[in-house]
Every structure is written in C-alpha cells, then in structure tokens.
Amino acid sequence: MPNKTIYIKEEHLSIFNKVQEIGKDSISSIITDSLKRYIEEEEDRDKKLREGSDVEEKLFRILKHSSTLKASQIHLQPDVNEHRVRARIDGNLRDIDSVPENLYRPLVAFLKSLAYLDTDTQEPQGGRFSWKKNGLTWDLKISTLLSVLGETVTLNFLKTDTDIPKISQLDPCQRIHPYLQSIAQREAGLVFVTGPTSSGKSTTLYSLLKSVDRETKKVLTIENPVEAVIPGVIQVSSDEYFGKISQALRAGMKSSPDVILVGEIRDTETAQICMELAITGHLVFSVLHTNTAVGAFLRLRDIGIAPFFLKDAISTIIGQRLVRQLCPNCKESYSITKKEKEFLNDSGKTKKLYRPKGCSACGQTGYQGQIPLWEVLQPSSEFHQILEEGGDEQDLEKTLKLENRPWTWQEDGIEKAKEGYTSLDEVRRLVSWK
Numbered sequence: 078m079p080n081k082t083i084y085i086k087e088e089h090l091s092i093f094n095k096v097q098e099i100g101k102d103s104i105s106s107i108i109t110d111s112l113k114r115y116i117e118e119e120e121d122r123d124k125k126l127r128e129g130s131d132v133e134e135k136l137f138r139i140l141k142h143s144s145t146l147k148a149s150q151i152h153l154q155p156d157v158n159e160h161r162v163r164a165r166i167d168g169n170l171r172d173i174d175s176v177p178e179n180l181y182r183p184l185v186a187f188l189k190s191l192a193y194l195d196t197d198t199q200e201p202q203g204g205r206f207s208w209k210k211n212g213l214t215w216d217l218k219i220s221t222l223l224s225v226l227g228e229t230v231t232l233n234f235l236k237t238d239t240d241i242p243k244i245s246q247l248d249p250c251q252r253i254h255p256y257l258q259s260i261a262q263r264e265a266g267l268v269f270v271t272g273p274t275s276s277g278k279s280t281t282l283y284s285l286l287k288s289v290d291r292e293t294k295k296v297l298t299i300e301n302p303v304e305a306v307i308p309g310v311i312q313v314s315s316d317e318y319f320g321k322i323s324q325a326l327r328a329g330m331k332s333s334p335d336v337i338l339v340g341e342i343r344d345t346e347t348a349q350i351c352m353e354l355a356i357t358g359h360l361v362f363s364v365l366h367t368n369t370a371v372g373a374f375l376r377l378r379d380i381g382i383a384p385f386f387l388k389d390a391i392s393t394i395i396g397q398r399l400v401r402q403l404c405p406n407c408k409e410s411y412s413i414t415k416k417e418k419e420f421l422n423d424s425g426k427t428k429k430l431y432r433p434k435g436c437s438a439c440g441q442t443g444y445q446g447q448i449p450l451w452e453v454l455q456p457s458s459e460f461h462q463i464l465e466e467g468g469d470e471q472d473l474e475k476t477l478k479l480e481n482r483p484w485t486w487q488e489d490g491i492e493k494a495k496e497g498y499t500s501l502d503e504v505r506r507l508v509s510w511k
C-alpha cells in the first residue's frame with residue numbers, strides 16, 4: 078500500500094494507543110482493519126475525482142480542438158491498438174486525438190450522463206445535451222453503438238442561429254441566390270431540396286426559413302431531430318409523436334401555419350399531406366433523398382402520389398451536393414492537361430485549372446470548407462405529361478430545356494472548378510458522369 082497521510086480524530090487515536098498498550102491483539106486488528114478500509118476508500122475516492130477531472134479535461138480539449146477545425150462531428154472509436162478520436166472536417170474523417178485505455182470508459186459514461194442516457198446499458202442510445210466549460214458552450218447530439226471492441230460514440234455539433242448562413246452566404250458564386258430568394262418569398266407551393274446524406278440540405282432549408290418574413294407569417298417545422306433553433310419559428314420534434322412525422326404534421330396544422338418545413342418525406346401519408354398543404358395556399362419546404370432532381374418526381378410517383386397532384390403542388394426542386402473548397406491560401410493554378418481539355422470539351426477556352434497544395438491554414442490538405450453544387454428544376458407541362466404517361470428518367474430528361482433547368486450540378490461543378498473554387502478532380506470524385 079503506498080504511503081498515505083490521513084487525519085483521524087484525537088479520541089480515535091487515544092483509543093488506538095490504549096488498545097496497543099494493553100496488547101489486546103483482537104481489538105487491535107479490528108481497528109487496524111478498519112483503518113485500512115478507511116485508507117482504501119479514501120484512495121478510491123481520490124482516484125475517481127482524479128479520473129473525473131481528467132475526463133472533463135480530455136473532453137474539453139477534444140471539443141475545443143474540433144471546434145477550431147470547424148468539425149461537424151466527433152467519433153470516439155475503440156480500435157485494435159488505441160481508442161481513436163476522429164473528427165469530420167469538410168465531409169472527411171481525420172484522426173485528431175486518442176484516449177488512454179483507463180479514460181475511455183469513464184469518458185463514454187460521462188458523455189452518456191450529460192445526455193441523461195442510461196449508463197448501465199450498452200444498448201444503442203441517442204440524445205442531446207449542452208456542456209459548458211471554461212467559458213465555452215457546446216450543443217451536441219449524441220448516439221452510441223456497441224462494437225466488438227467496445228462502445229463507440231458519435232457526437233454531432235448542433236447549429237445555432239448564428240451558424241446558419243443567409244441565402245447570400247450559401248455559395249461564393251451568385252448563380253443560385255436569385256432562385257432561392259424568390260422561393261423564400263413565395264406564398265404557396267411545395268419546394269423540395271434533394272441530394273444524398275450530408276449534402277447540406279438542412280442548411281439550405283434553414284437559410285430559406287431565415288429569409289421568410291417571420292414577422293407577418295407563422296412558420297412551423299416538423300423535424301427529426303431539430304438541428305438548430307431559429308428565433309420566431311415554432312419547431313416541433315417528431316419524437317414527441319413517436320417519430321411519426323405525419324402525426325406531428327396533422328397536429329401542427331391545427332395551429333394555422335403559413336410556412337411549413339417538413340424534415341423529411343419518407344412515406345406516402347406525409348407526402349400526401351404536404352401536397353394538400355401546398356395546393357391550399359401554404360408554402361412547404363421538405364427534403365427527399367434522391368440523387369437527382371428528376372429522381373424526386375419518380376420517387377413520389379413510385380410511392381403512390383398521383384402525377385396530376387405533383388403538377389399542381391410542386392413548384393421547384395433544388396438538387397445539391399457538397400464538394401471541398403480549395404484552400405484560398407495555397408491553391409495553385411496549372412495548365413490544363415490534354416485529358417482535361419478533352420473532358421471539358423469547350424473548344425479550348427479553358428487554359429488553366431486549380432489544384433490543392435497544402436499549408437498550415439488547411440492542415441496540409443489543400444482544401445478548406447465545402448461549397449454546394451446546385452441544380453434547379455422547374456418542370457414544364459410536357460415534363461408532367463411524360464411523368465403521367467409513366468415515362469422514366471431518360472424520357473423526362475429529354476423534355477428539359479434551359480428555362481426548366483438552367484444547369485445541372487455537373488455543370489455547376491465544372492464552372493466552380495474553372496473559377497478556382499474547387500478542383501476538377503474533386504468534382505469528378507462526387508459526380509457520376511454520363
């Protein structure tokens with residue numbers, strides 16, 4: 078047992094001395110045992126306090142570092158050799174730290190307790206919490222999952238009102254802004270934002286909501302989960318309705334909203350209600366997980382929404398996905414290669430493109446932040462007729478003219494590569510070319 082200074086009361090000491098004097102072994106050993114227990118308990122308490130402050134210190138360092146790197150997520154992940162801390166920065170994961178073996182479980186338990194999750198079970202759980210330390214505050218969403226190597230934890234940074242960009246800040250190019258501004262000023266209709274997971278759809282929807290006149294209009298959202306709190310908007314989590322968006326939406330309608338954001342449309346019932354709202358004078362925003370804007374119409378037809386309904390309800394579909402933005406500090410221009418010239422096929426107009434280099438400002442990656450690639454679809458009556466006749470994606474694509482779809486996101490990506498916002502490789506990595 079290591080040396081340990083303990084403080085005991087004088088009367089205890091005098092009894093102990095007396096017992097030793099009279100040499101009654103049995104009483105002496107009882108008291109010695111009790112002292113040993115006392116010392117052990119003290120040491121255990123000290124260890125827990127030490128671990129507790131170590132855990133808080135570790136969490137503080139991880140959160141502060143991730144915030145500096147503008148990470149959107151943190152992943153705590155037990156691995157074969159170490160417990161990794163990975164941050165999602167500009168869409169990609171990067172190792173930023175590790176947690177020593179003795180701190181990992183206490184750290185996971187601490188995070189769970191912050192979100193009022195059950196610390197006695199390793200069943201998957203989720204929740205959210207706010208944590209303050211050293212004058213900084215973080216709002217986080219947490220989810221846990223048991224892997225063969227131990228519990229993993231995913232933390233998502235929740236946005237605040239100030240994190241949500243204005244429409245004019247969504248894209249360094251201005252092409253999309255007039256379309257989005259006009260959508261935000263509409264009185265009625267259904268507007269979809271489509272794209273794969275983590276393509277910035279929620280940010281676009283929140284930006285649209287921020288641009289709606291919240292003074293004269295009642296704005297309601299039904300979300301799962303609520304990702305950012307916007308002043309002047311009534312935000313409802315579908316969790317309160319057992320995760321059923323349609324049920325939450327029906328309840329929300331009784332409060333007479335003018336503008337409604339529906340987090341995501343996954344089922345026919347929710348889609349149907351949104352259509353009805355749109356054709357009865359409401360402005361409705363929602364999300365569909367489809368790869369193309371045209372695909373959104375096919376998805377809705379597939380889940381049983383009548384094409385004539387789609388024609389009346391849907392005014393615009395915005396397609397988007399994100400590419401990494403070249404670091405403005407270190408990007409370098411180069412003469413276009415022969416292969417790239419053939420690929421761009423623009424009669425040799427483009428002479429140079431830009432590529433990543435790497436500097437301290439971008440963590441040597443050559444990229445900093447992300448920018449969206451957009452597509453706007455405003456279908457014609459011919460488009461709807463083909464849809465009604467059962468046409469497929471190719472048939473529908475053929476009907477599109479410039480006024481229906483001013484550009485595809487592939488074209489937007491190429492423009493952004495030419496303008497030096499991103500690299501051509503980055504665009505080609507994300508977009509499947511036809």
Ligand SMILES: [Zn+2]
Binds near residue numbers: 404435436437440444
């Ligand atoms: Zn750089």
